[in-house]
Amino acid sequence: MATSLVSGGSRGLGLAVVERLLARGDSVATFSRSGSEALAALAAKHPGRLLIESLDAADASALRGFVERAAAAFGSIDHCIANAAIAHEGVLATATDAEIDAMLAVNLRGSIVLVREAVRQMLVKAEQPSVTLVSSIVASHGSPGLAVYAATKAGLEGFARSLARELGPRGIRVNAVAPGFLETDLSASLSADNRSRIIRRTPLGRLGLPADVVGAIDFLSSPRAAFITGQVLTIDGGAS
Ligand SMILES: NC(=O)c1ccc[n+]([C@@H]2O[C@H](COP(=O)([O-])OP(=O)(O)OC[C@H]3O[C@@H](n4cnc5c(N)ncnc54)[C@H](OP(=O)(O)O)[C@@H]3O)[C@@H](O)[C@H]2O)c1
Structure with a gap:
């Protein structure tokens, strides 16, 4: 049985990924800053197969401890899905140092x-x-x-391409998914105008859902994708 790590599993896409990987039989370890009822319900449904921790992805030593505890609990780490991220929306001229630092620390450094x-x-x-x-x-x-x-996010894509070359000879595949706008908390602040503009230019005629992305993550972290590495898979209903 495989073990998967998923960052940011309390809600949105991360929660949907945790649910799918548990359903396919993996043991899963996940973290976020706060828990959620949905995640607790999954733990009750899959006793002994879901490790949930509360920590901040900006804290490197907490991440190290999390991975070590997950490996000790389940015996190995086979798949890692770096999903946790934050977005502070606003024009660059008004962005604060704290907002810039937080996005770099969580999205880029935390994932790395x-x-x-x-x-x-x-x-x-x-x-x-x-x-x-x-x-x-x-x-x-x-x-x-x-x-x-x-x-x-562009940093993560560059990271994925180089790491795929570095780790290919060791049998470790590295890929990325690039979703378009999804219906989650992260995009809740999208204005009605922006929302309709995105839907208008999306051939499939709607915003994405976490379920639209989960299948790709399930595939990329499975033997079905055994010869795929260094790729970025766009999942945006054809908008780009
Ligand atoms: N929604 C979109 O339109 C969209 C589009 C393209 C790509 N994405 C990407 O998809 C991924 C998931 O996004 P989502 O829409 O599902 O976001 P979301 O609903 O806001 O969920 C984000 C998850 O990450 C966790 N998280 C955030 N900051 C954290 C931190 N400092 N430490 C630990 N955990 C943290 C959150 O839990 P806590 O807040 O409790 O920590 C939550 O579990 C992200 O990488 C995002 O960039 C989203």
Whole structure:
């Protein structure tokens, strides 16, 4: 049975990924700053297969401890899904140092440190290991008001491509998914105008749902994707 790490599993896309990976039989370890009833319900439904911790992705030593405890609890780390992220929307000229630092610390540094710790475990013991990073379509296409967030996601895509080359010879695959706008808390502040504009230019005619992205993450972190690495998979209803 595989073990998967998922950051930011309390809600939104991360919660949907945790649910899918549990359903396919994985043991899952996840964290966020606060818990959620939905996550607690999944733990009750899958006794002994879901480890939930409360920690801040900006804290590197907390991430190290989390990965070590997950490996001790389940015996190995086979898949790592770096999903946790924050977005402070606003034009760059008004962005504060604290907002810039927080996005870099959580989205970019937090993901890199989590993956480093997971890879250290994978190099010791893992079954067909993989890393999947959650990027965003704004990394390649841009969006006004999201320049810093986009920079963190573009950073993750570069990280994925280089790491795939570095770890391919060790049998560890590294990919990213780049969703378009999804119906989650993160996009709740989207104005009605922006929302209709995005829907108008999306051939499939709607915003994405976490369920639209989960299938791709399930696939990329499975033996079905055994010869796929260094890729960024866009999931945006054809908008880009
Ligand atoms: N929603 C979209 O339109 C969209 C589009 C493209 C890509 N994405 C990407 O998809 C991923 C999931 O987004 P989402 O929409 O599901 O977001 P969400 O609903 O806001 O959920 C984010 C998750 O990350 C956790 N998190 C945030 N900051 C954290 C921190 N400092 N430490 C630990 N956990 C933290 C949150 O829990 P706590 O707040 O309790 O910590 C929550 O579990 C992100 O990487 C996002 O960039 C989203």
